[in-house]
Amino acid sequence: MTRSSGIDVAVSTAILTLRRTERGVVLSLPLVRRTREPFADRWALPGGWLTATEAPVGAAARTLAETTGLAPSYLEQLYAFGAVDRSPSRVVSIVYWALLRSDQVDAQSAEYRRTGLSPENVRWFDADDLPALAFDHAQIIEYALWRLRNKVGYSRVAQGFLPEEFTLAELREAVETILGRRLDPANFRRQVESSGTLIATDEFRTGNHRPARLYRSSPDAELADRGPLSSEEMSIR
Amino acid sequence: MTRSSGIDVAVSTAILTLRRTERGVVLSLPLVRRTREPFADRWALPGGWLTATEAPVGAAARTLAETTGLAPSYLEQLYAFGAVDRSPSRVVSIVYWALLRSDQVDAQSAEYRRTGLSPENVRWFDADDLPALAFDHAQIIEYALWRLRNKVGYSRVAQGFLPEEFTLAELREAVETILGRRLDPANFRRQVESSGTLIATDEFRTGNHRPARLYRSSPDAELADRGPLSSEEMSIR
DNA sequence: ACAAAAGTGTTTATGGTACACCCATGG
DNA sequence: CCATGGGTGTACCATAAACACTTTTGT
Known part of the structure; x- marks a missing residue:
């Protein structure tokens, strides 16, 4: 052999x-x-x-x-x-x-x-x-960062950094940090709202200014496509 | 150890x-x-x-x-x-x-x-x-086909199937086969032409109908992003 | 002349971007 | 009442889709 x-x-x-x-x-x-x-x-x-x-x-x-x-x-x-x-x-x-x-x-x-x-x-x-x-x-780290920056554009991986509940500003700040550039709050809101990956709660985060609505990740889908771990995942789940 | x-x-x-x-x-x-x-x-x-x-x-x-x-x-x-x-x-x-x-x-x-x-x-x-x-x-093959179908949408991998010179109809037929659906010839032409990944030749493929211009892949770029084989590739090139 | 593919033009819908504007809260 | 971020409305631009139309060849 x-x-x-x-x-x-x-x-x-x-x-x-x-x-x-x-x-x-x-x-x-x-x-x-x-x-x-x-x-x-x-x-x-x-x-x-x-x-x-x-x-x-x-x-x-x-x-x-x-x-x-x-x-x-x-x-x-x-x-x-x-x-x-x-x-x-x-x-x-x-x-x-x-x-x-x-x-x-x-x-x-x-x-x-x-x-x-x-x-x-x-x-x-x-x-x-x-x-x-x-x-x-x-x-390797360089490539991992590239993958993250790439994937944040067409998936909701950024939500993986955030707690159970978060404001849209917090989600936007995460994406901005990943991409290294500022985003328009208004457009960001509409895009993420229309994507259907967030669930609006009835709670608000109170702070220095107008309270911001809290959202949570919709649980019915993965944050992003993780490849063919169908068979592999069996053994860990 | x-x-x-x-x-x-x-x-x-x-x-x-x-x-x-x-x-x-x-x-x-x-x-x-x-x-x-x-x-x-x-x-x-x-x-x-x-x-x-x-x-x-x-x-x-x-x-x-x-x-x-x-x-x-x-x-x-x-x-x-x-x-x-x-x-x-x-x-x-x-x-x-x-x-x-x-x-x-x-x-x-x-x-x-x-x-x-x-x-x-x-x-x-x-x-x-x-x-x-x-x-x-x-x-594994299922995943490879998924990757191909996915990548054909945002890269020019389809050109990897074609010879040195090819018509736009041949390129479109390749993409249609990969995706499993028909594409509008007019829109396909414009998209691929504006992408700048093709070089028009002066030759034409003569057949049953109006001759079609032959194109070739522009050599200055990869067909698609192949990941981090910078270091690995050194050893094969 | 006719069929059929090559290639062009035009309209419409859609999604992203820029930005003006109003709202609600703490201080 | 003012500063500031939360949130809405809207005009604009680029791109994709649908489709009518013209061009060019072989038969």
Whole structure:
């Protein structure tokens, strides 16, 4: 039997969320500091080896939970990277990309600050201010961001960043951050309203000005097309 | 070292072309009859094990050439399939999809008929009339066709099926076959002309009626976005 | 001359964009 | 009552769809 011996399979995930910082809302992602060679002490995408009894998407969900303690609101395969020279040993990485609700990330961070114990070797970075990365992870993140920016235009992935209930201004701010440009509030409202992906509640967010109606994601559909995980998904659901 | 031992990596390719049959032009693809277990005697996508010294895209191009004797006009990664139960042994398949120029396929078939020697265990099937397939290859082909139909709407992949020079009616027939519906010739002409992806020649195809101008694909751009193969592609180019 | 495909013109609908304007609340 | 964001109305422009019409060839 001639098989592909000598090739290891890894699963990594680009985990994206929106964080409120001094310079406004920014796209952020958690990275893990490597403890071994190759690329010891460099930052890398969370991940690990694919085990014999685990589906790739399951491995992605597991490592995501291990590094962040959270469940993703969206998870999709990004690409399989397998160039011969991308690692000293021969590694094929199946990379996923995921979205986390920013309120859950904020709650998590507050919890860490409160208890004083936060995960070692995990840190959140702004997507536009990344450190030197291990392997080809810089290009991978670049591609994940491209995919996100692309998909936000024809799907409702942006809702994956937001809590259960949100205002249209909050949804618009998320999209604006992803795209890196401002949108017309009036036109944004009409587009998203006519798309039928939102459910208006009777509640309002009260603040400094006129209260804004709260919406929630319509539950009857996916945030976006996630590809052919029909069969794969069986094993995780 | 805990690695992903026990997992084999395969590369398969859904190779698509258009063939002229009794019932008009149809989407077709070559399948290979398996000679071993599992799924012996079943039809399957062309492919093989990923070797330690080969990039996945290179393996796809190689097996494609081995089964068809042709070079693809388009080649893109489709998805990495890795469900635990998709094969008796643990196999992760990195699947690509490719387009072949129909004139090259026709010439190849004519050559085989002429010489009498055609590849054993390889046969072309209509995409809408497939036999029982090995593994999860039926779903894989379904997804490849979905991707093609999707991408034909916002790129010029359809040109990958056509020879060097072609008429707008031929391009339209290709798109109509992919989408499974008729298009308005006048509107189709304007859209493709204004897209700037075609170069008009001074030649005309003479036939039963008014001669049609021949066009060729503009060479300065890809047929479609093929994802992040920047680094991978280095090794094959 | 006629059939049929190549190619042009015109009308209408639709969706996005820009922007003026009104509404409701906190201060 | 004023500043500010929430929310509505409307004109404008680009593109897609539908379809009438002209052109050019083979028979």
